Amino acid sequence: MDTSKPAIFVNGALLPMHVRKRVRTVIQVVGADRGAVVGKSPDDLQLVVKGSPPSAPLTNFVEVIGIADSEKSIQAEIWTNFGDAFDTYNYNQLCQLANGEYQHLFL
Amino acid sequence: MFSSSQFDATSAFSGGGFMPSQSTQLTDSTPSPAKSRNSLGVVPVTVKQISQASQSGDEKSSFVINGVDVTNVTVVGMVFNKAEKSTDVSFVIDDGTGRIGCRRWVTENFDKLEMEAVQDGMYVRVIGHLRVFQDVKQLVAFSVRPVTNFDEITFHFIDCIHSHLQNSKLQGGASTQLHMVESSMNTPVRNGQTFTSNLMSKQFDVDGLKDCDQLVLDRLQQSSSIGQEKGMHMDELCQQLKLPMEKIKESIRSLEDEGLIYSTIDEFHYKAT
Numbered sequence: 001m002d003t004s005k006p007a008i009f010v011n012g013a014l015l016p017m018h019v020r021k022r023v024r025t026v027i028q029v030v031g032a033d034r035g036a037v038v039g040k041s042p043d044d045l046q047l048v049v050k051g052s053p054p055s056a057p058l059t060n061f062v063e064v065i066g067i068a069d070s071e072k073s074i075q076a077e078i079w080t081n082f083g084d085a086f087d088t089y090n091y092n093q094l095c096q097l098a099n100g101e102y103q104h105l106f107l
Numbered sequence: 108m109f110s111s112s113q114f115d116a117t118s119a120f121s122g123g124g125f126m127p128s129q130s131t132q133l134t135d136s137t138p139s140p141a142k143s144r145n146s147l148g149v150v151p152v153t154v155k156q157i158s159q160a161s162q163s164g165d166e167k168s169s170f171v172i173n174g175v176d177v178t179n180v181t182v183v184g185m186v187f188n189k190a191e192k193s194t195d196v197s198f199v200i201d202d203g204t205g206r207i208g209c210r211r212w213v214t215e216n217f218d219k220l221e222m223e224a225v226q227d228g229m230y231v232r233v234i235g236h237l238r239v240f241q242d243v244k245q246l247v248a249f250s251v252r253p254v255t256n257f258d259e260i261t262f263h264f265i266d267c268i269h270s271h272l273q274n275s276k277l278q279g280g281a282s283t284q285l286h287m288v289e290s291s292m293n294t295p296v297r298n299g300q301t302f303t304s305n306l307m308s309k310q311f312d313v314d315g316l317k318d319c320d321q322l323v324l325d326r327l328q329q330s331s332s333i334g335q336e337k338g339m340h341m342d343e344l345c346q347q348l349k350l351p352m353e354k355i356k357e358s359i360r361s362l363e364d365e366g367l368i369y370s371t372i373d374e375f376h377y378k379a380t
Contacts, residue, residue, distance in 0.1 A: 001244050003158045003205030009264075024203050026257075063257070065203070078185070080230065082257040090261045102268045105153050106204045 006107055007065045009098040011091075012045025016071035017099075023074060024065040026082055026091055029058050036073075037062075042092035051076035061086040149234055151266040152180045154205035157237065157244060170237050173274035180246070181234045182207070183254065183263035189227050196222040200233055200246070209233055209246040221251060230254040232263070322348050323358040327368055327379040338371045338378030 007024040008014075015023065027039025027047055037049045037058065049064050050073060059081040066076035098106045152172060157180065160170040170177050184202030196211045213219050225231055231253050235246035254260060323344060330339045341359065345352050359377055362368045368377050 001154070001158050001205065001207050003155055006155070006205060007203040009203070061257070078228070080185075080228075080257075087258050087261065090258065090265070094261050094264055097268055098264065102271070105156055105267055105271055106264075107155065 008107065009095045010068070011043040011095040012041030012047060012072075013043055014095055014099050015041070015047070015068055015074070019068045019071060021068055022066070023068045024063060025074070025095070026061055026063045026086060026088065028061055028086075028088065042088040042095060046072070048073040049076050050074070051079075054079050054081075056081065060084040061088075149179045149181050150175075150177045151263060151270050152177070152182060153264070153267050154182060154184070154200070154202045154207045156204075156267070156271075157182075157207060158205055160237070160244070162239065173271050175274045175277070178236060179234070180237055181232060181263075182246070183230065183232045183260055186225055186227055186229050186231055189225065191222070196225075198225070198227075200231070207244065207246055209235060209248050209251075211248040211251055224253060225251050230257070230260060232259065319350060319354050320358040320362055322350070323355060324362055324367055324379060327362075327377055331379045335378075336371075338368075338376045341375050341377070344377075 005022060007022045008018050010018055010023045010025050015025070025047070026042060027037070027049060030038045030040055030046070032038065033048070035050075037053060039047050039049060039062070041047050049062075049066075050069070051064075051066060053076075058079070061082040061084070063078075063080040063082050064074055064076040065078040065080075066074050069075045150172065156172050157170075160172045160177065163169045163171045163176055172180075182200055182202050184200040187199045187201055187206070189196065189198040193213075195213055198209050198211075199206050200209055211218060211222055213222060231251050233246060233248050234250040235248035238245060238247055326344060326348060327339060341352070341355055344350075344359075345355050348355070359368065363370070363377075366380060368379050370376060371378050
């Protein structure tokens with residue numbers, strides 16, 4: 001068992017609190033910009049995801065796990081296609097719960 | 108569609124010959140106040156919760172999470188380090204809160220087929236039995252299924268929070284009820300008898316009753332146990348519990364529907380079954 005390297009659930013608003021830590025979020029892909037992927041966070045903020053995306057084409061929604069390298073960007077290690085339909089409202093609520101009252105279940 | 112109750116824990120037990128401890132575990136459940144029927148269900152948890160779980164008593168296969176005995180859990184996470192051997196497949200699940208080692212015994216073709224579909228980097232839902240092997244907690248998996256709708260991941264973690272709340276509430280609720288019974292124990296009833304402590308265990312018998320229902324039921328059980336043939340009058344209940352008559356009537360109706368109480372000499376007197 002190892003709980004030393006958690007990936008914290010974040011939305012756009014929570015990301016600045018976790019700079020240089022390992023985070024996870026789901027973005028809705030908007031486009032690409034100089035080798036990075038630009039996406040919309042579950043709470044509708046713009047995020048930049050760096051790193052090398054998988055060879056398979058990205059779907060509309062993509063989960064990224066990696067290090068928050070600034071208040072608006074993530075250096076991704078793991079990319080997972082979440083398909084073309086995903087409930088971002090629920091995910092956003094979960095991000096808030098996982099960083100608030102119920103943080104002890106996650107961190 | 109993702110409900111963890113879909114998984115029938117008992118049928119999973121009946122199959123595998125690899126886990127002889129489970130059959131005994133099911134039968135020798137000694138009743139203790141801390142145990143709830145949840146101890147036999149599948150509990151959604153995060154790996155972080157498992158890491159903090161303490162082992163309950165001497166039993167190697169029982170853990171306490173949220174103050175409730177837990178043996179079977181479900182986690183949702185990503186598969187890593189999958190290794191196939193002739194008798195089992197081992198892998199690590201990372202759910203973002205931590206990593207835990209899992210093992211799936213491969214006894215039938217079905218197990219083999221299910222595990223062939225599982226690859227490193229894939230999100231899966233694992234249902235398994237929590238145990239300690241060489242001082243390390245691990246999951247002995249009965250079921251490992253790839254996640255196909257990713258809302259299941261969100262659902263799982265919300266389910267963990269929900270289950271955590273439910274179990275902590277269950278304990279909180281039980282303790283407040285205990286207080287109420289204690290305080291009523293100090294008040295001598297008409298014939299001078301005080302209630303005996305064996306009444307305390309009764310309140311754990313009935314889950315899912317509303318607070319008011321529980322109070323009414325407790326009071327009626329107390330009156331039956333001291334041998335009041337005709338039970339109690341609604342007015343008496345109303346007075347003693349200091350609750351509005353409407354609420355008492357409502358509770359009596361639902362308790363009667365549940366078959367937990369019945370009317371005696373007239374429609375105003377009720378007794379616990």
